[in-house]
Amino acid sequence: MKESVEIAGPEGVDLQQPRMGRSPGKMRRLASGKSTWSKMLQNWELYLFVAPAVLYFLIFHYAPMYGIQIAFKNFIPAKGILNSEWVGFQHFERFFNSYYFGDLLWNTLSLSLYELAIGFPLPIILALAFNEVKNGFFKKSVQTVTYAPHFISVVVMAGMIITFLSPSSGMLVRLIELFGIDAPKFLDDPSWFKTVYVISGVWQNAGWGTIIYLAALSGVDPQLHEAAIVDGASRFKRMLHINLPTIVPTISILLILNMGNVLGVGYEKVLLLQNSLNMESSDVISTFVYRSGLVNAQFSFSTAVGLFNSVVNAILLVTVNQIAKRTSKTSLW
Amino acid sequence: MVTAMKESRSDKLFLVFIYLFLAAALVVVLYPLIYILSASISTPKFVSSGEMWLLPKGLTLDGYKLVMQNPKIWIGYGNTIFYTVLGTSINLLVTLPAAYALSRSDFIGRQFIMAMFLVTMFFSGGLVPSYLLVKELGMINSIWALILPVSASVWNIIVARTFFQSTIPKELQEAAHMDGCTNMRLFFQIVLPLSAPIIAVMALFYGVSHWNSYFSSLIYLNDEMKYPLQMVLRQILVLQEMTAETTGASISGDIAAAMNNKAEIAALVKYAVIIVSTLPIIVVYPFLQRYFVQGVMIGSVKG
Structure with missing residues (x-):
């Protein structure tokens, strides 16, 4: 020592x-x-401290970036990444010219914009509502309950959706029939897939999403409210003109992040809810990459599709961030 | 006076509306959860006919008996516990020291390393190159394929770093150095004991993600004996593989006799298996909610 x-x-x-x-x-x-x-x-030990993390990111994040080059090659596993021959943009051309390109792009875009339109404002509204209620048993219970579904695994979530929407015995189907409406076959009908996906996502994550806004709301200066009360502002007006502006920076940051991920609809949940009947509206870029790459072993082609996806995402993120920088003062960097 | 009265009335009305809104949110989220719990201990025919709509009807524990008799679920459960404990330990070993080093303003190169981590949040090699890498490393069908590729998350490193920055006073570190304390000892004997909340938060975040993950086992594992619980659940809940094997090879005579309908058995098992698999999280969650919320809040300070 x-x-x-x-x-x-x-x-x-x-x-x-x-x-x-x-x-x-x-x-x-x-x-x-x-x-x-x-x-x-003097701080040599600190380098030792970051070493495992640096190694991890180099191996499991930067090495795959090096592997991206197979998108421009005809990758043959026996030859390895380096020795496979270059083919330029052949895989990209094949993807852009394929008949499913338009569908995939549309499904991915519409699903994520749909999710954004419903799933983004709800936590904000919910957080503003939580903020109006004074701390107590009621508020605590609502928070505990609405946060809980966040911890349900995707598999269980998909299982719940399938079970609840089962035409023969599903709880939600029974509920709809109670109103005298014939329930559609939610999971077998392509026109319902996106709604099912979005609503179930809102059910699972809207509550959890409020936390970040509540943190921002706790920073509201109470003097602002006192002054507004003296001026005769109603609760609703104070919420609209004091509380909401306080969380606008948080809202913009999260919106930028979400917009940058517009093509990033994950495969985890979609893959579980996908079936041959709803495929025409449920097939998104990520599930397509999974299927063509890992199931059908078209490594180079699916890497090209994946690369297209992440490049578009990166461009979108930078663009939206730039716009946000110009119009307001909030930005990621 | 009159206007003040009027406004307070509209305020009251507004508040009533807020309470109603929150109550509605409560019901919408809570109902499916209660429904599953009740359905798991109700006679299947009441559930499928809609007679059971809130409280259990025709109490039975057959669903749980079937789940208990299913060796696959037990193996999956054991595997998941093992992967979660091992994975979370590695996560903590990688995340905490790195986050501490990055929190130190006298650590030269921290901006560069942080930037190197952050890039991976916005750009990645993608599914196929990652898969090929794991394959190249010879980890296919090995439990390491589920653990090493997710050794750390940038987000959690940021959260832990922010925590260290805001709670460990710089004077403490300087004083320790003055007394000849090495960074190693400083971290293990002074910083870590002061950081119980962040260790809890990290363990919870990482633990839950290991417990709930299914995709890496789907693509990397082909030996069913290594399947974690989520893969078994996928077979039962999503693929609906209700063979004799998944519902329990040896259904004891009385249960089988009581339920002649295979679909009923399947439905009952589904509800029970959802409860059994989510139980550990449901049971601990209310006690640990504080920590989870703390984690998100620390992260949002400098998100």
């Missing part, structure tokens, strides 16, 4: 000495302004 300090100490001083010798405030400088090298040496 003591040793390491003795090692670090003299070396630090050594490195400084040439400059330090001439400076008048030698002692003060010695204590605060050490050179980069001595600081790095």
